[in-house]
Structures are given as structure tokens and as C-alpha cells.
Amino acid sequence: MSATRFTRAAKPLCRSLAVNPVNPAARRRFTTTPVRRAATGSGPGPSPRIAPGWSLSGVFAIAAGAGLLGWVVSEARHGTLPGAVLLDGQFPGPRYASLRGMEQALEEIRQEISEDIISIEPEDLHAHGYSEWSTVNPEGLPVAVAYPRSTEQVSTIARICHKYCVPIIPYSGGSSLEGNFSAPFGGISVDFAYMDQIVQFNKNDMDVVVQPSIGWQDLNEQLAKMNSGLFFPIDPGPSAKIGGMIGTNCSGTNAVKYGTMKDWVINLTVVLADGTVVKTRRRPRKSSAGYNLNGLFVGSEGTLGLVTEATLKLAVIPEEFSVAVVTFPSIRDAASAAAGVMQQGIPVAAMEIMDEVQMKVVNMGKATAPRVWKEMPTLFFKFAGTKAGVKENINMVQKITKANKGSNFEFAKDAREQKLLWSARKESLWSMLSLRKEGEEVWSTDVAVPFSRLADIIEVSKKEMDDLGLFASILGHIGDGNFHESIIYNRQDPKEREKVEVCVKNMVKRALDMEGTCTGEHSIGWGKKESLVWEVGHDTLGVMKAIKAALDPNWIMNPGKIFDRHRK
Structure with missing residues (x-):
């Protein structure tokens, strides 16, 4: 498994920061055969409606401008545009690739992996940037959707996006409620629809290794077909996938007996922002070896890395x-x-x-x-x-x-x-x-x-x-x-x-x-960032940002979620 060495750069290594928007004719050069989503990767419930004020004919144009809009916003925060104000000297605003830079990244991904891994079909872009389930839908869509088939391919995508400073937004079930998979800075949505398998089932150890886009209901159905006598007890919305459940530390109706997602994760395989692949732990149910990295990635909403495999504990089906x-x-x-x-x-x-x-x-x-x-x-x-x-x-x-x-x-x-x-x-x-x-x-x-x-x-x-x-x-x-x-x-x-x-x-x-929390299981996403400040305060938020900056110095992993890079 090859991956670039993790670089703790003091300054962003991004390229292609100049504004160079492309016209529709140029954009069409990158159109490929539409990628059809696997059945297990489809969104929840009925098909999403078109966002207010948007038509399918307009989705393409909005997506084409998303990268430029994100660049302009980030430049304004960074203080390099005329009249811009630097909002936070410690955590300056991110600087993302221009549309031309995003195109170069897409072309490089196609060359290293394959042509059919990328889609820029308007329907795909809309489905991966707007959600009728969410309380908020910030303007902007991804410029492309990638459909990797393996950890190695995810690593390649991350490495190339890191090189060009292209935002990466993870997507599994699409049932989140706080704008968690929105693409306010353009970038590439990484849809794990084809990574929906049980990798390894260890019946005697009562655990299972799965890919991120398997649904919890699908997992339990497969365990039942194997007459395993075991099940995975965390039960949020019916369409939820394991990757999203890890990202939001979800729970569901069984939480009073079985706890939340964090209680059932043994270890994770995670692709970091620069393409480095790490494993958080080994397979025993308990360990005191070093930092609890599971606790770092569970609930991080894809802002620190992309989960490509998870080893989960299983419970005995009650009599x-x-x-x-x-x-x-x-x-x-x-x-x-x-x-x-x-x-x-x-x-x-x-x-x-x-x-x-x-x-x-x-x-x-x-x-x-x-x-x-x-x-x-x-x-x-x-x-x-x-x-x-x-x-x-x-x-x-x-x-x-x-x-x-x-x-x-x-x-x-x-x-x-x-x-x-x-x-x-x-x-x-x-x-x-x-x-x-x-x-x-x-x-x-x-x-x-x-x-x-x-x-x-x-x-x-x-x-x-x-x-x-x-x-x-x-x-x-x-x-x-x-x-x-x-x-x-x-x-x-x-x-x-x-x-x-x-x-x-x-x-x-x-x-x-009442000493409670602003979210019990929906997570912060785009919609509750202000609430998080009320809850934990700027000092605690500063610690979170320091962790983010160490693992993702270019701020490309699901940017705009949980908190912004600037302080206020």
C-alpha cells in the first residue's frame, strides 16, 4: 500500500492559486461516461427535489463557479484581495485551487486510476451538494464526484487533491441533517458507493471489518443470512451508512442499551489529507497503547481524514x-x-x-x-x-x-x-x-x-x-x-x-x-458552528483547530464543517 509521507508543513504546499475560470466549452472536455451509483449507495427515501431557485440546466453553471467562489471567499478571509480583512492571524483562511487547478487534479486522477472514476454530470453534482434533509444548504456544488473502489484509490485521490489544494468532501448515505456533505468551496465529493462490502467476519471474536458505504441494515441482513447469531446494534435512520455513522458519532433508538457509535469501533483505516494511510489500532477490544485515535476520528465528520475500513464490535442477538x-x-x-x-x-x-x-x-x-x-x-x-x-x-x-x-x-x-x-x-x-x-x-x-x-x-x-x-x-x-x-x-x-x-x-x-449539548447525534456540520462556540468556547475550539491544522494544514478535508478556519 503506497502513500506519500505525511508532511507537517508550516505553510500550505498548494498549487494553482491563480483565478482562471473556464468556459462551458472547456468544461465539457472533462465530461466522461456517467457513473451509476450502486444500489446500496443511493440516498435516503424519495429522490431529492431541486433546490429552491435551481434548475438542472443551472446546476452545471453553479458547479462550474463553485471552485471560483470558494477561492474568492478564502482569499478574502486570507486578506489578499483588495479591501479584505484578515480575521485570524493564527488560523488564516485556506487558499484553494482555481478551476483550472481543479481540472488539472481531475485529469491527474483519471490518468492514475481510470476515466470512469470521475463524474461531472449535473444530476450527480446536485445530489452531492444539496440535501432536502438538511437544515442548511450553503451555495456551491462540487466540481466533480469521485467513486473510488479501494483504500489505494482513495489515497491517490487525496494525494492529488493535496498537491493542488482541492477540497475533498466525503459522501456515503447522504442522510445527514446539518449540511455535512455540502461543498461550499467546490472541490471533489468522494462517494464511497462502490465500497460497501464486508471485508472480514470474525465470528469467534464477535467483530467484523467493513467498508464505509455498507448500511447498518444491510450489514445486519448479511449477518442474519450467515446465521451468525450476532448483530450490529447502532440503529439511526434506515438509510445511514457506516462511514457517515462514524463521521457523526450517531446513535439511534438502541442507544439507551448499547451506547453510541464510538462504543462499537475497534479500529479504523483512515486516509489522511496528503494520502497517507494509517490504522488507528489493532483488533483487540481493549488497548492502552498510545493516543486514542479512534476517539479523534469518530465524530470528526471527515474533517481529519477519510475512513475506508472499520472494524466493529458485534453483539449477541437477544433470546x-x-x-x-x-x-x-x-x-x-x-x-x-x-x-x-x-x-x-x-x-x-x-x-x-x-x-x-x-x-x-x-x-x-x-x-x-x-x-x-x-x-x-x-x-x-x-x-x-x-x-x-x-x-x-x-x-x-x-x-x-x-x-x-x-x-x-x-x-x-x-x-x-x-x-x-x-x-x-x-x-x-x-x-x-x-x-x-x-x-x-x-x-x-x-x-x-x-x-x-x-x-x-x-x-x-x-x-x-x-x-x-x-x-x-x-x-x-x-x-x-x-x-x-x-x-x-x-x-x-x-x-x-x-x-x-x-x-x-x-x-x-x-x-x-441545562448543562446539555447543542447536538446529541446529528453533529455540527455547516449548520451548528455558532452553537459549538456557545457550547465549548474559543479556547476549546482552538485546540480542535490545532489538531485540524496538524493533520490537514491546507484545510482541504471537508472544509467549512464543525468550524471555520478564522476565529470569529
Whole structure:
């Protein structure tokens, strides 16, 4: 496995910094046969709609200008354009390749790997720069999409991009919610659609080595076909891929029992900004050998390196499963019942909450038809373990929920009903999206607080949304204090968008006042950079930037995510 030596350069080694935009005729020289995405690499749910104000005929032109726009912005931050202001002497703005430099990089990638690894089809560029799922979509698209097939090819792409100072944006499932895979500075989107395999399965050691674009559901299906008796327990949105799950340190409904993504990563193979390939650890489940590099890359959103393989722990499939739902007269009653379950240490496999609005949304969206749900605050429980253990846990939970005004406690009679009862929770976002009218979007975001404060923040946040006249719902992983707001708003109405922004900012500030976090599992991306400053402060952010500068001195790895290079 060849790779260039990691260079800790004091100054960027970038080339082609001069502005040299190309015309459409020149751009067409680089068109190749369209690359078709593998089935497992397709985006979530329905096909993405065209971004507001964009047409497919205009996508090409926007992409062609993305590199130039990124260069101009970075030059302004660097202070080299007339009238520009240097915002931070310690972390000056990045200087990216001109469009001509990006073209040279693409040509070099084609020469070293192959012609069909690169696509600049308008539909591809749009799908890799805009997301209907995201709360934010900064202007700009990638100038190309690369589809590598191996770690070696990813290393080659990174080495060439490092040479020309071309931004690199990783892409796997495309289901992130905070603009995580947007391309505000142009550059190359690296789509791992063809890297979606199980590399090695170690049944006796209860671990598996996988590539980044395998979905967690696909992984579990393959483990089931092998009659392994094992499964991977982290379960975010159905379309999530392992690479994105590592990048955002996601969790899902099973987090109350199994923890988050960081708890299940044994080691990673990572391609650094200059093409160097590193392995974070060996395969034992525990090690005290040196720095915990897993903890560095998990949750870094591709800003420090590109994960090309991951060794993951697996869990034993429990002997018994049961699913139940119970309704409450108020969201506070439901949250109080959930806190009681946690405080008594009852080992539920999952515990989710949905308010009356979200239950109504599920009914209106008909995602679980013909089932019609009571439109009341509802707790969803999943129980797993031995038969005797599950029975005992159910009895204890029933007593707690009854003491907190819970009613209509309903159990699934078989596996089919288990799937049906749990589907209301899993279909929540899709149901909300299905209710949009022309010009409307869904703003979905999350925070997390100590679970003893969850009832307080949910109650106040719901009241504020109602007072502002917003159609909004609340749902969340109540067992670990994480909840989500989903708000439908008219994107063409500036006043309505301003209301939503105020509501979300207030929710974040409340969470921080309660010693919580601005994001429990959606990560920072482009959309919550200001919130991260509120949460950790400039000194802590400075430490993060120092790590970023050491591993990625040219600031090409997913730039603009988590934080900007300048200080303010």
C-alpha cells in the first residue's frame, strides 16, 4: 500500500492559486461516461427535489463557479484581495485551487486510476451538494464526484487533491441533517458507493471489518443470512451508512442499551489529507497503547481524514424481544415516566418519545396504514434479553408508567406486530416530509440534556413553538436525554424562517443552560458552528483547530464543517 509521507508543513504546499475560470466549452472536455451509483449507495427515501431557485440546466453553471467562489471567499478571509480583512492571524483562511487547478487534479486522477472514476454530470453534482434533509444548504456544488473502489484509490485521490489544494468532501448515505456533505468551496465529493462490502467476519471474536458505504441494515441482513447469531446494534435512520455513522458519532433508538457509535469501533483505516494511510489500532477490544485515535476520528465528520475500513464490535442477538407503546395525557407525564424507568435502572433496549403532534403526523402521512394511532404523547419501549428478564422488565415498566398517568399499554403479539408498533417511530421524519406543500421545508434538529431535565426543556420548547404559530413536532431518544424538533415552514417567507431560526437557537441555548449539548447525534456540520462556540468556547475550539491544522494544514478535508478556519 503506497502513500506519500505525511508532511507537517508550516505553510500550505498548494498549487494553482491563480483565478482562471473556464468556459462551458472547456468544461465539457472533462465530461466522461456517467457513473451509476450502486444500489446500496443511493440516498435516503424519495429522490431529492431541486433546490429552491435551481434548475438542472443551472446546476452545471453553479458547479462550474463553485471552485471560483470558494477561492474568492478564502482569499478574502486570507486578506489578499483588495479591501479584505484578515480575521485570524493564527488560523488564516485556506487558499484553494482555481478551476483550472481543479481540472488539472481531475485529469491527474483519471490518468492514475481510470476515466470512469470521475463524474461531472449535473444530476450527480446536485445530489452531492444539496440535501432536502438538511437544515442548511450553503451555495456551491462540487466540481466533480469521485467513486473510488479501494483504500489505494482513495489515497491517490487525496494525494492529488493535496498537491493542488482541492477540497475533498466525503459522501456515503447522504442522510445527514446539518449540511455535512455540502461543498461550499467546490472541490471533489468522494462517494464511497462502490465500497460497501464486508471485508472480514470474525465470528469467534464477535467483530467484523467493513467498508464505509455498507448500511447498518444491510450489514445486519448479511449477518442474519450467515446465521451468525450476532448483530450490529447502532440503529439511526434506515438509510445511514457506516462511514457517515462514524463521521457523526450517531446513535439511534438502541442507544439507551448499547451506547453510541464510538462504543462499537475497534479500529479504523483512515486516509489522511496528503494520502497517507494509517490504522488507528489493532483488533483487540481493549488497548492502552498510545493516543486514542479512534476517539479523534469518530465524530470528526471527515474533517481529519477519510475512513475506508472499520472494524466493529458485534453483539449477541437477544433470546427474546418485545415491543410496547403507552400513551400519556401530557409530554411531562411521559418524560417523568421515562426518567423513572432510568432512575430504577431497568435495562430497556430502547425508549422513545413522540408528542401528540408527531403521532398526528404519522396518521396523516399514512406511513403505517391501516394502523391509526392515538394522538397523544406516546412512549415506545423495546425490551430484549432472556424470556424471564423481559417479562420482569415489562412488569416494572408497567408499574412506573401507570404511576405517571400512562394508559393504553399495548404489546406486540408477534414479530409482525413488533415491526408495526415500532414503525411509527421509524417513519416519523418521512411522515413529516410527506406533509410538505409547495415551497415548504422541514427543519429537523436535535439537542441533548441530562435526562432529569428533559421534561423541562421539551415543555418549554413546545410552548414556544405553539406561541410562534409553528407546525412542529417533538420526538426523541428519551432514555439518554436526546430529543429532536421537526418544524415545517415556508422557505419563501423570510419572517417564517426567522421564527424557526429563533426557536432553534432558543432550544440550543436552553439545552446549554441545562448543562446539555447543542447536538446529541446529528453533529455540527455547516449548520451548528455558532452553537459549538456557545457550547465549548474559543479556547476549546482552538485546540480542535490545532489538531485540524496538524493533520490537514491546507484545510482541504471537508472544509467549512464543525468550524471555520478564522476565529470569529
